[in-house]
Amino acid sequence: MVRRASEGTPRLVWGRYDIRSLAVACAASGAVPLLVVALLVPSLVRPNGVWALAAVSVFTAVTVAVTFRVGVLDDRQFVLLGSGGMVGVAVSAFVIVDPALTMGVGAMLGVVPAIAASGSPRRITVPLTAIAIAAAVSVCIVETGGAVRLVAVGATITTVLVPTILMASLRSSVTAMTARLVDLADTDPLTGLLNRRGLTARVAVLLDQACSSGVPLQACLVDIDHFKSVNDDFGHAIGDDVLVEVAATLHAVAGPDAVVARLGGEEFLVLGLVPSMGGVEATILAAVRGGGTVTVSVGVARCTVVPSDHEVCDAGAAVDAVTTTADRALYAAKSYGRDQAAYVLAEPLPWAGAVRKDSLSFE
Structure with a gap:
């Protein structure tokens, strides 16, 4: 056997x-x-x-x-x-x-x-x-x-x-x-960014770094404004082109230490530690706006990652917790008129994980 x-x-x-x-x-x-x-x-x-x-x-x-x-x-x-x-x-x-x-x-x-x-x-x-x-x-x-x-x-x-x-x-x-x-x-076939599965596989490394260093984690939830109108007015082929264009912009401005993923539809997530993420939301807004095709709204959530005594740690649950908090900020940005960022401070995120041998690097 x-x-x-x-x-x-x-x-x-x-x-x-x-x-x-x-x-x-x-x-x-x-x-x-x-x-x-x-x-x-x-x-x-x-x-x-x-x-x-x-x-x-x-x-x-x-x-x-x-x-x-x-x-x-x-x-x-x-x-x-x-x-x-x-x-x-x-x-x-x-x-x-x-x-x-x-x-x-x-x-x-x-x-x-x-x-x-x-x-x-x-x-x-x-x-x-x-x-x-x-x-x-x-x-x-x-x-x-x-x-x-x-x-x-x-x-x-x-x-x-x-x-x-x-x-x-x-x-x-x-x-x-x-x-x-x-x-x-692990990747989204249209944009080439990480999908949710690929994101989860790499987040454990970020959580370990944030937990051991005490540096806060920042999540930027990015949503394309009026994307349904783009599909309705110009067709899904143009809509796909817009998704690819925004994905490329996010990947270019996020920096090498951040994780960029497409969560589904017109929603993206940029996740990283605060030192390399400071002001990235403003850069995202300006870069997408400068493309002249669409604008985006950004919900920004920051949280500290604290040690936990729990033996079982779920990176997927951690992603969901941070994303849910950032989604509240995104809703606020949409309510304020879109093409802007809104901020929220999340509850500390408990984490008992450690870098495992089979963890993947997110370079």
């Missing part, structure tokens, strides 16, 4: 082992068939090769025992045991006099690099691939001769490289596709 782990942790098999660790155990165990051959047909073992096979047997046992005890190997353990297992396979092939083993050894040596390519960084995959190729080529050189040696070397290198390259390519494609799907899920 395979259990889905949380993001940033390996996928576990049978409760506590990941695929990479099991692959190391299997790769080290690849020497076992060669040891069986040596026991069944002692004449195939080179002189004094028994001691080498004994050493390989001990290392194989240690590798399997450590892997099954640790469960999920870290990078250093993976490199050490994986490379040791490959060397053990090569040594076993050296001491057994049987050219037929050459291609089989190449296949066994290709297991660890292929698994490394599927889930390890390049700094680990490349050295392991080099070790596998060096070991496989060495076996070919010893076990074959003449033109056959050249063919065997080429075939063995191919046997190691092809699965590794395919796994690396597959991993790259999956990573790119996953990033694309996350981007699609």
Whole structure:
């Protein structure tokens, strides 16, 4: 049974082992068939090769025992045991006099690099691939001769490289596709701004910063004035153009430290810490007004974020609380004649969250 782990942790098999660790155990165990051959047909073992096979047997046992005890190997353990297992396979092939083993050894040596390519960084995959190729080529050189040696070397290198390259390519494609799907899920397709889901995913970082620094959080709820008239008079295509234009303006003037999102319809939210948000509402009003197409009204809410003892923190609820308060200020700005900002001071917002490893940056 395979259990889905949380993001940033390996996928576990049978409760506590990941695929990479099991692959190391299997790769080290690849020497076992060669040891069986040596026991069944002692004449195939080179002189004094028994001691080498004994050493390989001990290392194989240690590798399997450590892997099954640790469960999920870290990078250093993976490199050490994986490379040791490959060397053990090569040594076993050296001491057994049987050219037929050459291609089989190449296949066994290709297991660890292929698994490394599927889930390890390049700094680990490349050295392991080099070790596998060096070991496989060495076996070919010893076990074959003449033109056959050249063919065997080429075939063995191919046997190691092809699965590794395919796994690396597959991993790259999956990573790119996953990033694309996350981007699609977190952004508004029309304006390219964050949607509510993407906003919630990034707000936890802002709340942590506001809570730890004591700097107030400021929310600017921006609504396009008379947007229904734009759609009614000029059509929804022009309305979409206006939304895109306003979104681009907000993104340009909000600054790199603010989070800008489209909440739905003609309503947008600009959220950030006060030092970088001071006076941004006036800049928004002037910038949109200067475009000459529409105007906007802005509801501004400021609140402090205070530590809380609650263990469960909902960033979405925090966004809703701040947005609801800013909406009251927005209503006031509309009532006063639109194309202006109104302000309200929100109640302190309790927050017990901390920056988690899977939190996303909002640069």
